[in-house]
Amino acid sequence: MIDILIHCALALLMPPLLLGVIAKTKAAFAGRVGAPYFQPYYDLIKLFRKGSVFSVTTTWVFRAGPVITLAATLIAALLVPLGRHAAPVSFSGDMILFAYLFGLSRFFTTIAALDTGSSFEGMGAAREVTFSCLAEPTLFFALITLARMSKSLTLSTILTHPTPANWLTAGASMLLLVGALFITLLAENSRIPFDDPTTHLELTMIHEAMVLDHSGPAFGIILYGAALKLFVLGAVFANIALPVATGNSFADWGIFIASMLGLAVTIGVVESVMARLRLVRIPQLLVGATILSAFAMLLVLR
Amino acid sequence: MSAFADQLLVLVMLINLVMLGTSRLLFCIRAVALQGVILGILPGLIHPISGHLIGITAVIILAKGVVIPYLISDAVRKAHIRHEVEPYLGYVPTLLLGAVFTALSFAFAETLPLAPEHKDLLFIPASIATLLTGFLLLTTRRKAISQVIGYLVMENGIFVFGLLLSEAMPVMVEAGALLDLLVGIFVMGIVINHISREFSSIDTSRMRTLKEE
Numbered sequence: 001m002i003d004i005l006i007h008c009a010l011a012l013l014m015p016p017l018l019l020g021v022i023a024k025t026k027a028a029f030a031g032r033v034g035a036p037y038f039q040p041y042y043d044l045i046k047l048f049r050k051g052s053v054f055s056v057t058t059t060w061v062f063r064a065g066p067v068i069t070l071a072a073t074l075i076a077a078l079l080v081p082l083g084r085h086a087a088p089v090s091f092s093g094d095m096i097l098f099a100y101l102f103g104l105s106r107f108f109t110t111i112a113a114l115d116t117g118s119s120f121e122g123m124g125a126a127r128e129v130t131f132s133c134l135a136e137p138t139l140f141f142a143l144i145t146l147a148r149m150s151k152s153l154t155l156s157t158i159l160t161h162p163t164p165a166n167w168l169t170a171g172a173s174m175l176l177l178v179g180a181l182f183i184t185l186l187a188e189n190s191r192i193p194f195d196d197p198t199t200h201l202e203l204t205m206i207h208e209a210m211v212l213d214h215s216g217p218a219f220g221i222i223l224y225g226a227a228l229k230l231f232v233l234g235a236v237f238a239n240i241a242l243p244v245a246t247g248n249s250f251a252d253w254g255i256f257i258a259s260m261l262g263l264a265v266t267i268g269v270v271e272s273v274m275a276r277l278r279l280v281r282i283p284q285l286l287v288g289a290t291i292l293s294a295f296a297m298l299l300v301l302r
Numbered sequence: 303m304s305a306f307a308d309q310l311l312v313l314v315m316l317i318n319l320v321m322l323g324t325s326r327l328l329f330c331i332r333a334v335a336l337q338g339v340i341l342g343i344l345p346g347l348i349h350p351i352s353g354h355l356i357g358i359t360a361v362i363i364l365a366k367g368v369v370i371p372y373l374i375s376d377a378v379r380k381a382h383i384r385h386e387v388e389p390y391l392g393y394v395p396t397l398l399l400g401a402v403f404t405a406l407s408f409a410f411a412e413t414l415p416l417a418p419e420h421k422d423l424l425f426i427p428a429s430i431a432t433l434l435t436g437f438l439l440l441t442t443r444r445k446a447i448s449q450v451i452g453y454l455v456m457e458n459g460i461f462v463f464g465l466l467l468s469e470a471m472p473v474m475v476e477a478g479a480l481l482d483l484l485v486g487i488f489v490m491g492i493v494i495n496h497i498s499r500e501f502s503s504i505d506t507s508r509m510r511t512l513k514e515e
Contacts, residue, residue: 172312284323287394291319291401298408299312302427 003085006253011077014257015227016040018234018264025268040227047220055213057117065112066218070225072105077232079155083256084245086156093153095143099136102188105225106132113210120202124209127279131187131194131206134286138184141293142177145300146240159236162243173296178241180293185237185267187286189230192271194282204276234263307347310340311428314462315404318435321455322400323393325385327447331375334454338366341461348465365480370454370487377491378447381498391442403434425466432459446497450490457483 020037027034054062079098081087110125147153149170150161167174187194190207202209211222238259246252277285317337321330342363349355389396407430414426436456440449457479 172309176312176316284394284397287397288319288323291397292316294401295312295315295319295404298405302408 003249004088007082007085007088008078010082010253010257011074011228011231014260015231016044016224018230018260019227021261021264022268022271025265026272029269029272040223044220044224047223048217050216052216052218055116058115058213061108062112062115062213063218065108065115066214066221066225068108069105070221070228072101072108073225073228073232076101077228080232080235081156081159081239082235083239083252084160085249085252086160090154090156094155095147095153095158098155099139099143102229103136105229109210109222112214116213118213120209121212123203124206127206128210131282131286134283134290135184135187138180138286138290138293139188141290141297142181142184142240145173145177145293145297148297148300159239160245162240163245164243167243170300173299174240176292176296176299178237180289180296181237181240183285183289183292185230185233186270187282187289188233189226191267193274193277193285196276199276204279231260234260238263307344308424310344310347311424311462314340314428314458315431318404318432318455319397319400321451322435322438323397325393327378327383327385327445327451328375330448330451331371331378334451334458335367335371337455337458338370339363341366341458344462344465361480365484366454366458370484373487373491374447374450374454377494380495381447383445383447383498389443389448396438396442400435400438403438404431407431407434420466423466425462429459429462432456432462435459446490446494450487450494454483454487 017037017040019040020035023039024034024037075089076098078089079087079094079101081090106128110128113121113125143158146158146161149166150158152158152161162174186192190197195206195208196204197208199205199208202212207226211219214222235256238256242255242259244255246255314337317333317340321333324330324333342359345355345362346359391399404427408427410430411426416426420426433456436452436454436459439452439455441452443449443452461479
């Protein structure tokens, strides 16, 4: 019971902190002081207090977009095990629901972008679906590989299965999976090298270009949803990359929080040392990630 | 020890894919050099250590990891080319083909009647996958240098296959193959230099225009 409460509290409250840590890491690399760790929370509070402006050309789809996106991501957050604790909701085959909840949220983000009739947003939507349809096979290959290793179709079992002993016996395929999943994590969350979340040029943006017309609370929901998505996919990654379990419930929660913060720092470092890729190079990298995870599956199936 | 050899063979197969996906020739040459060094380490992992084993390891690492890559990169520098431009087939399609070939080589290795102690090792799939990668590089790239690299990768594939048979294979055969390869690369380097000096391009698809009108 306590585990479920901690799970919900962490999933609801922690995501913006990750963005704060990433921003702080980037600031440290650039030699700046940077915004405080809790800046994303202040931003969200500010946005929720504002009024909304809706363009007259938009319909209910535009208003539903952010809400459905956030709802789908929240359900996904309930399905994924955090640390070594089973998820609050789990059933056989929930890995497919997990993957397609992100599909649903993406569909509504893109359709809300198209609903505005803005050419920039249409462009962003086209890019988003193109790149995500290349990133999706990677996630599936990774999940299939882990499902095969753990002989289960439940996300809770699949993701708590990797242990240090596992890493020793199937080290090569685990390493391939971690590499592929990290690339997917960056691509799905529109981070550098795929997309620059801080850019202010519509022509080069992917995810940010789609939400230009949202304002006030709706924009706050989108930002929060994006942070939550980073949190959920980061939790999947942390479960596989850092398979340590102490047996003590609270120690495991501590390890989980530390590993998530570590992941945020890693993303910050990657963003500081890399430049954004040219758009034509992105599919190449995503296909490379798919091949890595397919190769991992091949090694496990053999 | 054979578990560690398997991890190294996975690395060999990943290097195959890297070579299929990159357009920078120098990077490709470095990748093939690394592959050569890994191949040099492999015999020491699966056979008991002896004098001639150490000798052959040193010779392989020297030839595949240092001398041959040096010769090719020298040719690249003299011919002033850095990128493979416009291959017959794009990088993403060749990368996907390479992945499919790797999967097929796993499937094919299953059907081969192997000795029981070799059944679970990655040697056969890695060897066939490397061989096929070499074929892919040879057939889809335009530049003569890329084709030389493809030829090298093919030889690496054959070498991996030979590792399993090395009890039956005398040192002289292996040394002879290595020498042939070295001379072959040397000659190709000279030929490439001559081509680039005479015709200002080493694009093999333009070779048909060499004939006099």
